[in-house]
Amino acid sequence: MVRKPQQARSILSMARMLDAADALFAEGGDEALTVEAVVERSSTSVGSFYARFGDRNGLLEAMHERFLERLATGGQIAIQAAARQKKLVGALEVLITHIFAIVREYRNSARFFVMHRSTDVKLRAQGIQANAFFARMFTDLVLRYQNEIAHAKPANAADVAWRMTFAMFAQQVMFENQEVSGAAISDKALVRELARCLTAYLTSAA
């Protein structure tokens, strides 16, 4: 289906406003994210801003939705790549490598929403729904390697492994590696050790 020019223009101007909002937050934090600044930076109009987002909260919701969609796309690509691995440890290493790359790409947006979700009920609900979705993708992947899993409750263990993976994702969002402990570790080494840790857990009987 060919989009009408007007609709395509409208979609492009929305994307420009969202890009401007992401950039403003990255540069100046929450305070820099005003309707006026978004409109000016995206060369749109106050009228088109309000027509599209309703108000600043509407903008935040749209930013959050786009962010979660991007994470979901990145997550699906990561899972597909991981699932091609023969062994669980390889699958986890590929998956976590992708997750760390996603963090690098979307760290600003992610930090923004970690800070906002704590107080915004609607964004928090969206985030929690997304977590459940990602959890299912992760546990489905792990359970493809059920022949390697020695834990008595594979589904529960896969869920715990997800919780740890998500926690490390959030840690990568909020901190540089050397801020967490003072000891130096490269992203590559950290990914390898995490995959090794989760594999040791899933594949050991006690």
Added chain:
Amino acid sequence: MVRKPQQARSILSMARMLDAADALFAEGGDEALTVEAVVERSSTSVGSFYARFGDRNGLLEAMHERFLERLATGGQIAIQAAARQKKLVGALEVLITHIFAIVREYRNSARFFVMHRSTDVKLRAQGIQANAFFARMFTDLVLRYQNEIAHAKPANAADVAWRMTFAMFAQQVMFENQEVSGAAISDKALVRELARCLTAYLTSAA
């Protein structure tokens, strides 16, 4: 040494102001945390507020320092209890149990600072220094059980285990258990599985 009454009064009024600030944030978030509200709730005076804290930023720094001191005290008690365990898995389970209890007690303060540290350079620096301190406490504990550790680089593995423990601490601060995956798990079961996971990692050779 007996404190002069005036000094004791001053210390008490500072503690009252910090308690009031914690409570105000817990109830109404960052916006509720105004100098006026702190003074009113703590039955102190604007003059004594400014004499003590300089400004609102000074209050935030004092809140953060008290919070980190409390975490350090809780952490030391946790380490002492953990170090009495015969086996690594028991030590980690005791330690993580304490950490989860600390989260429950200080979750409001912790959320506040997770949100503030992202943008406040001074608080972030304080937090990073504290992380290095906690990392050392954790790795020292783990390396007491060196005879059980099969990882080729025990110190590096202990550091990775710290990173995962800290990540789960932060996850407990920011989320309820059922918000992370949609699957149900009790705190007690989660603690046990984390201890088991870290132990499997540290005690396996490959």
